[in-house]
Structures are given as structure tokens and as C-alpha cells.
Amino acid sequence: MRYLTKKHLSRRTMLRGAGVAIGLPLLESMIPAGMRRASAAGVPPVRLGFVYIPHGAVMSRFTPGEEGREFTLGPILEPLEPHRERFNIVSGLKLAAAYVGDSSAAENHSRSSKCWLTCMPDGTGPSPASADQIAARHIGQETPLPSLELALEPGSSIAYATPTTPLPMEVNPRVVFERLFGDGSTPEERAARQRQLSSLLDAVTGEVASLQRNLPAADRERMDRYLTDIRELERRLALAADSPLAELEVPDKPAGVPSDFEQHAALMFDLLAIAWAADLTRISTFLVARELSNRVYSRSGVTEGFHNCSHHSEVPANIDRLAQLNVYHTRTTIAYLLEKLATTPDGDGTLLDHSLLLYGSGMSNPNQHDHDPLPMLVAGGASGRVQGGRHIRVPEGTPAANLLLTMLHKVDVPLESFADSTGLVEI
């Protein structure tokens, strides 16, 4: 029979005593959350976004033939032509983690999205969280919401707070609205609600301690995480109380989930743009559809389900059909978002100038279920740190983590490596 070892105790002490709202292995290079990031006067903070589309793409029509600045956009990315100077296509990346594990189709698909931002096999380290959450711990601590997870379909997540804790991605625009602007009709009401919420959470923290006694070890660990989450929530509320929500021009609250895909997508992207413009959050992940989704996009002209389309079996008519769907998705998602960001003023420029977005998939050829070369593009100016307008071809087998690490560096997250990264990508 083994008893509590000192090792176990000190991990818990570290959780409680550190005052840092993180219940995970600490990154050596972490900046304590309480410290405000020193920013040069007048330079707006960079917003980080990740937009995921499942089932890869028809790669021959996604990837341009030429490299460098002189390239022709393939049909799938053609809708992005007006913003050509604001994005780079990055070809040749590989998501090795998605190959690891049960070879069944279902597992292969679900790994594509689960590993996209963690670059590690499902549920393992060394990366303690997905790239967006790592960024959230650095640059997300200054905003009321460290990060915002949005989706157009429920039931899946690409954001991981720990290797085994996916964050829920919200599908309902009304719920997103309430999370951004609070529940209540007037600013006074909203403030009152926040105060009440704070006292509730404070009280619960004390309660959890007494509950830990006589719990089996595995359950105790869950309560530990619960406690951590409460503290994190309290911290966010304190930040929100400080921010000038009352001065925001709050739009009309959406009624619910629109039945039309394009309307739903537009509404969610609009909310994302508002959230960024108002500095309510600086990091967001967005799931256009989950892996294995068999949704029919009636306005795309394709009447077959998405997943079924992705298994084209090399039949030319089927490949055309999948490509048609790919173009539709580009138009209604990333093209819409880039246009929206490009026309939203932010400081001395636009939101697009001050953001860094990744659009892509964890799968390459969906018919083969392979995970390289991935369809990926990086958009936004990152406040002057990124120049667009190029097709960048990386050496075959370059880990996708290299691109994620590069993006993290662009937002001043000083990590030496991320997951299986071997270097950086010149974006």
C-alpha cells in the first residue's frame, strides 16, 4: 500500500500557493500572468486566430504551381484574390501526430482536428496545451476573455487547455453575445451580475477544499482542476470589471442559431471581429465544421454530404464536386473574414493589419486520409511583422508545429520549441 508521497503534495502546493491560475506543468519560459505585457506606445496588440476546415482539400487546386511572389491562385483560393498582399500560402507542412494511433477512419479524422493545434498525438505531451491556449496564457491574460472558441457545428474542439481537456466551442451566436457583453439589459445590471458571480465563485472555492477529503485519488484530481478553473474565472471577472464595457456600442443581440449556413458563419465572424475590435479577447479558434461532418451545404450547389464528397475515389466528377465545395467554403468563411477584418478600423490601421490568422486543415488528401502536405495559409499583417503576397514552399515533411511556433513568436510568446517543431517558417 502506498501513501501520499511528498512529490504529490508539492505539486498541489504549487497549484495553490503560486497565485498563478494554471494547474499544469509550468513552462520554464512562462511570464507570470499578472505582469502586463509592455507594449511600445501606440502599437496595437496583435490578434491571433485559427480557422479550421475539415477533410483537407483538393490539393492540386489549392496549391499554386509557382513559388514566391509571382503565382496564380488556384480555383479554391481564387475568392481571396482581392487580399492577395495580405496572406501567404504555406505548402508542404506535415502533421505527423495525426498518423499516430488507431488506423480506423474515424480515429484518423478526429485526430486531424484534435492534433492540428497541439501537434501531438491525442492526449499526450510534451506540449501542455494547444498553440492558441499557450498564446492565451501569455497575451490573453490582459483581456476579459483570454480566448474565444467558436464553431459552426457542435461536438468537436480544436482548442486544448491541457492534453486531455478540450475547451467547448460555442455554436450559438446569442450565447457568444452574452459571454462578450454580459447578461443584462443595462450596464448597471451587467455590473451587478458580475459582482454576484464573483461572490458565488469565491464561496465555492472554499467549499471544494472540504469536499476533497475521502475522495478517491482520481476524483480528487478532477476537483483540483475544478478549483483551478474557478480561480481562472475569478481572475477574468476581475479584469472585465476594469474594462470600459459601458462605453462599447453593443449591437443587437442575435436570437439564436440561424438555419442558413452562410448567415450563421457571417454572424459568428462579425461577433469575432467585434470582440477583437473591442479588445475583449485577442485570441480565437474557429471550427467551420467538425471532422466526419456529413452536412449538406445547399447553397454551394453540391447536394452530397461533406464527408461523403471528400471520398472522391479519384473519380474526376467527384473531385470536381469536392473542389466546388472547397471554393464555397473559402468564399463563405476565410474570404468573408478577411474582408470583414480589412474594413474594420483599429488604431491607425485595420484589424487585418493587426492580426495573424491561420486557415487550413489537419488533413491533406481526404480520400487517402493523409496529413501532408497540408493546405494552410497565414493571413494578416501582425502589426507590421508579416509581409504577405507569397507562396512559400517548405521542405517536404516540415512539421506543422514550425508554423505554429513562428506564429507564437510573432505575438511575443518566447518558446524555444513547440511540440515536434524543428525550426521556424519564414512568413
Place this chain on the structure above:
Amino acid sequence: MFSRPIVIAICAVGAAVGIAAVGVLTLGGGQSWPWQARADAEWQVLERYCITCHNDIDRSGDLSFERIDRADFSKHADIWETAVRKVRTGFMPPLDAPRPEPEVLDRMAAWLENELDRAWEASPNPGVKPLARLNRQEYANAIRDLLAFDASAIAAELPVDVAVDGFDNNARALTVSPTLLEAYATAAMQIGRRAVGDLTMGHGETRYTAAAGRAQRQHVDGLPLGTRGGLVVEHVFPLDAVYEFSVGASASRKGWDNPTGAMVWCDGPAVDVTFNGAPIDVRSPRRFRLRVPAGPQQIAVALVDDERCAGVNELYLGEIASPGAVQSLTITGPFDAEGAGDTPSRREIFVCHPDQGAEESACARQILSRLATRAYRHPATPDEVEELMAFYRLGRDEGGGFEVGVQYALSRMLTSPRFLYRFEHEPEDVAVGEVYRISDLELATRLSFFLWSSIPDDRLLALAADDRLGDPETLAAEVERMLADPRASALVENFASQWLLLRELDEAAPQDPGFDGGLRAAMRRETELLFADLLRERRSVLDLLDSDYTYLNERLAEHYGIDGVRGSHMRRVALPPDSPRRGILGHASLLTATSAPNRTSPVVRGQWIVKNLLGAPVPSPPPGAEADLSAEAAESENLRGNTVRERLEMHRASTACSGCHGMLDPLGLALENFDLIGRWREHEDGYPVDSRAEMVDGTRLEGPADLRRALLARSDAFVTAITERLMTYALGRELEHYDKPVVRSIVRTAAKDDFSLHALVHAIVASDTFQKRVKTGADPTFASAVE
């Protein structure tokens, strides 16, 4: 080929031999001669048909039986259990390998099962039920039973729970995050305000959408006769106040030869609005305000079923593009609140009130301690009540007085982990690794969440607090009471709807013009009602496979081609012996949920049957399987085949595929007469439907009736499968190898009551797995070894 009586006889023979063998066992675990002779015979079977591939050299499937311990079955129980299951369901030996007569395999399987059961009994293992948070349904139900308040609209906005192993009450999947916590805390505050009736609550908006499509042209069940389409809802009005109603309805406004479109057809369609059955007079049904008393009201909005209107020339009617439909009802409010009114939740909460002379603080204490006992599922301790009273004082002092104080305390209660989590504490006087009984209060919670997906009621709590629940007779009586209670409908709403894919049906989008919301609703009701009858009428679960009746309304009957059913309400309709609609395999709900948007999918249907009706684990495709298929397809110019069936023939052609698809495809192919939304068809795209198939053991099938008979012949497999699903749901965890002996024991017990659902439930509740746990202690490494 097989028929039921033969299988039972074989099992009886096997059991008889097993019992005889047990009878002469010595304490040492069976070295007596009759046991050894039997064992030797079975090992010979193993050597001849299994070890030919599963040996140290070939190691098929990375498994060898050559040096496995043949005396101590507890050593590799997990391997034996998987092996037995594969033999029982015909997966092993594989199709292309030599097989003995079915009786021989059955004997061996029965013997193995008996040995595994004995090994388990020598050292029972009930496993560990991981700490579970309430999921959304459980949360809403708990609030309903705690406060008599309908929180379903609020609960619907909580983050979606992920289903693991088919159910969304799997403890490990119910993770927590700051977002989720915030959502639950905000919900708690909203519920507090609405249940008590806070006059300062902001106005909210609730929107109800009507089922689209053909449903709008017919009478909808529950609406007044003489109307068509529309919707009927029960809406809870939180306060006596003014509410704004807005009806979304459409109609074509132009008529033929009417260039300006100025002609209006009845000022828009005539919309009828009733409150609790009584029509109300509104000037403009599209948007109106009304003062409504607090509490639940039933509101119906429908179109008057009258195609004639004053001032419209009948000639024009023919040109109207759409006859109009009600799309939605939106209720906004409250505005101008007058008072909190008299709602069911206020009556439930305020068992005393200062307005009626009670002393404020004592009354608050009484209210909170009563509710806390229910919410926390144990008699509220003085400390717990004190915690709540602190919040009561906070709310009262904020200026809101007594009621706001109670409201604050309620929010506190609903945010407590004691409410949101189902704790099971380990006693100190038990050693780590030992099996112990959970307390009666913990048992009460397990029981109520199993049968009602909700908190225990006062009676159950009282019995448990008195330590009387553990008595087998009392427990059985409570199970009977709970199954008869309306709250047992949770088994239909949560268990059946997940197991029988009704939630998938809700998401299905078939590309068929005949499919719409009204048909979907009828399909769902048919399956729900059949399952509900198992509870209400103590029926056998075998009725799910072959039932002599079903539930239909006019719409669904028309879909099935059954005459003589009129009207929109669902009613029982007898089915003749040759009807393809007997049992769930003839239900359009399941048939639609297992189809692709534009065609049937025999593989998906076969897979569902194998997993859910036969209890066999469905293997994953081997690596490279998909590459082969597309390569072959590329070579053959096109995916050859005029019908879905012909295209699936490729699975037979390749040996890499036929091993598993030989089991899956036939079961789905036998259902090919049902199209993608469950209509009966003799032709597919002009080609005659071929529903002939051959199962792994050679059983020939042609059509759904044969499939039904084949499944009934394997009723043991079916009952085992449903028991496992029910146990997974009851425990909130996936089943492990050490649960299988318990499953077998439950199936044997239920056989005595003709496999009624009641008997299964009773047997699950009476099992060690439901009533006990293994102590894992504070050491996390021990815990992970056990799990």
C-alpha cells in the same frame, strides 16, 4: 437455419454440463476428473480451431493462446472475455477458416464463460464509478424536481456535452473548463431570478420554431381542429407582466395578373392564437402585446384552415405560390412587471413567508435547509445551511429584502459542486483495494439518475437517510415505484434516444422531397412510444425486435403505405405477421439515421446492428484498406454498379475487406428494401432491389423478415447487447472485462421474467457493480492501475 428452440436447448445442455462440472469441483479450483475431462475436450477445440492462427509464431491479431494460463482464468480475463464474445457473435473463427459445428463452438463458449464467472465470484470486482458532473438534461431535470421550474431553455444554452461510447452521461467525458463554470454559474443566477420571480430581471427573448414543410399544410397534433400548421408550446412566464408576441408567418402576396402586387390575400394569412385553448382577440397577430399572469401557459399559433377569403377572386387562388405557413413564435419580456405572481416554483420554494407572519431569518433557514437536502442529496448539515444563510444575508442587504436573499442563496446552492457533482466518498475503515458497499444515500443518487436522470425525491431520500434503502425488498419496491413514475420517461428521452439514434435522427438532412419536420417528428414518436411501452406494460425487450404493433399517425402511415389511419395523433396500430414494420428494424427513424443524405448505407446499418443488437465489437479497417478501394475504383473507370449493393461488392472481392465486411454488409443488405428515409421500395433507380444476403455462419437472408428471425434466433446476444448498453448508461462509464460476468448473471436472471426491461433494470440495480466499489485511496498511481 437457426431457430430459437435449438439455441436454447444447446445453452441448456452447456449449462447442465457446466453445472455438473461445478458440482464436483474441489476447493482447489477444479482438478477433479470430470472437470478435467471437460476442460481437455474444450482445449482440444481451442487447439484445433483457434491456436492454428493464434500461436506464438503466427500471432494473428497479436494474440497467442499457446502459453496462456489454463488453470487460472483470472489471469487473462480480458483476453478470454474478448475471445468468448467473438465466438458467440460469429466473428471468430473467421469466414475463410475451418469452423466446427455451431454446437461445438457454443459448448466451448459456455464452458469458458462458466470458468470466467467462477473466477469472478472468487474475487468480485465492481470497478470504480468515476466522479460525474450533471450533464445538461440531468441539470434541467434536477432543477425541475428541486424548484418546480422548467429550466430547459436555460439548460439548452449550456455547452453541449460530448457523448462517449454512445452516451452523454459518461463521467470522463464530462469535463470542466472556466467557460463551462461561467455558464453554470450564470445559469444558476438566471434560474434564481426566474424561479423566485425577481422584478428586476431583464427582458429575455424566447423563440419557438415550427416544423417546416408539409407539416404546415396539415393539422398539427395538439392544435385546435379547423386549423393547419403552426405550433403549440408551453411557455413559462416568469412574472405578472406585459409580454410581446411576434408571429413569423409567410404567405404569397401576389396574384396572377396583378403587376403591382397590391392585392392582399386576407391581409396576410389568417392566424389564430389561443391561450390555454381559449382564442384571444388581437388586432394584428403578427406582433402584439398582452398582459399575462406568471406561470406556465400553453400557447398555440396556427393558420385558419380556410382557403377562402373575402375579396379574393377564386381565379387568383390557383396562382398563389405558397399557401402560407407559420414559421415561428417569439415571446419577449417581461415588461412593466406588476408582481411575482403565483407560479409553481414560488409555491414550491416559499413553504413559509414573512408576509404570512413568519420570522424572516427562521423562515429563510427553513426554506434553504429543505431545498439543500434535496439539491445536495443528503440531509443538509448545519455548516451547509450556514453557507447558504450567508448568501441570503448578502442578497437581503443589497436592498432586495427577503425574496432577493432567498434568490441569492438559491444561486449559491446551484453553483455548489455538491449539486453539480455526484460525490461518492471512500470510508476510512476500509483498506485500499477492498470492495465495499456505497452508502444508502449514494445508492439513492445512483438510482435516481439511472431511472429518472434526476435527483432523488423526498421519499427515496428519507429511506436512504434512515439506512433502509439497502434492504433488498425495500430497494426492489422503490425500483418498481420509480419505473411506474412519470419521471421514468427519462429512460426514453435519454437512454433510448441515444441508443436508438433518435438524436442522430434530429440532425439528419435527407435529400428527399418527401422528408420534412412533420415526418421526422412522427418517426421519432413511433420509436419513443414503442420503447415507452416496455416500461409501462412490463414488456420483454424482445418486443423491440419483433412487435405485433406500432404507433402511427396519418402522415407516417402514408409513408409506410398503411391504409386506414386518419388524423395527426399517434395511435397504436396492429401489424400483421408478414409486415416489414414489425420491430425497430422497420422503423423509419432508425432507417433514416443510418443512411447517408442521398442514399442508403448498408454498411452503416450493418455496423449498427452488429454493435447494438449483437453486442460484437466492430473492428476498424486495417491500414491501407481505403487506399485499395480507390485504386481498384480508379482502374475500373467508374465505381461500377448501378445500385448501392453492386458497388459494395468490392468488399467481397478483396480479402482484406471481406473478413469484416462479410459480417457487416449482409445485415444492412437485407434491409435494402427500405430507402434512405425508410420507405418500402421494390426498385432502386429502376433496378430491382436485391435483398439477399448470407450471414457469417451461412444463414441465408432475403429481406427484413429473415433478418428479424435471424436476430430473434440469437436472442441471447441481443439481450446481452441491450444489457451492456443499459449498464453503460446506468454506471456512466464504459464496461470492462470484469463487468462481463455480471452482465451474464443479469441476463440469466432476466430470462426468468421473459427478458422484460423491468427485470433487467432490477437485476442491474441488485448487482454488486451497482451497489459497490473498490477503494482506490489517495494514491493516484494505484488509481490508474485499477482503471
